[in-house]
Amino acid sequence: MYDKSLPDVTFHTRVRDDSIGGSNPFRWEDKTTADFFAGKRVVLFSLPGAFTPTCSTYQLPDFEKLYPEFKAEGIDAIYCIAVNDTFVMNAWKKAQGIEHVEVIPDGSGEFTRKMGMLVCKDNLGFGMRSWRYAAIVNDGKVEQWFVEEGYSDNCETDPYGVSSPQNILEKLRAANNTKAA
Ligand code: BEZ
DSSP: OOOSBOOOOEEEEEEEOGGGOSSOOEEEEEEEHHHHHTTOEEEEEEESOTTOHHIIIIIHHHHHHTHHHHHHTTOOEEEEEESSOHHHHHHHHHHTTOSSSEEEEOTTOHHHHHTTOEEEOGGGTOOEEEOOEEEEEETTEEEEEEEOSOOOTTOSSOOOSTTSHHHHHHHHHHHHHHHHO
């Protein structure tokens, strides 16, 4: 979990391509870890599932609202990843009216497993999902982790605090102010 390099995986995404025409102008596009992370300083946050309450009411919309403030602190992009397929992730992004946060579908859970963050959520009928965490990632290397407490299978609670955008922004600001002083 504390290896600083992100695992190299391929994400299978659906992207809009208006040249296709018709009512569903999307095509497959494979993107690697490097495609998302190389040469950028980003915030990655990972959550148990698209459309779930805390994720939809707080975490995703709050990252979206605070995007300009993250940019002002030197963050190039904000990525939301979950063990859901690209159709689900794209539908969730659309339903939430998200423009700035990019979604990454880890449908098979390969990335999450290799990050050491895959947990069983059979108690909710979810199967294998991501523990809730976030990280500041610079050029594919984790600079700082924000892992919710209590990592475990079939957890009865859903801790949410350290991986909130408010907490991460506060830590980024403190680090940037220290550097500037
Ligand atoms: C939530 O975001 O509220 C949530 C996440 C996973 C399971 C149940 C709820």
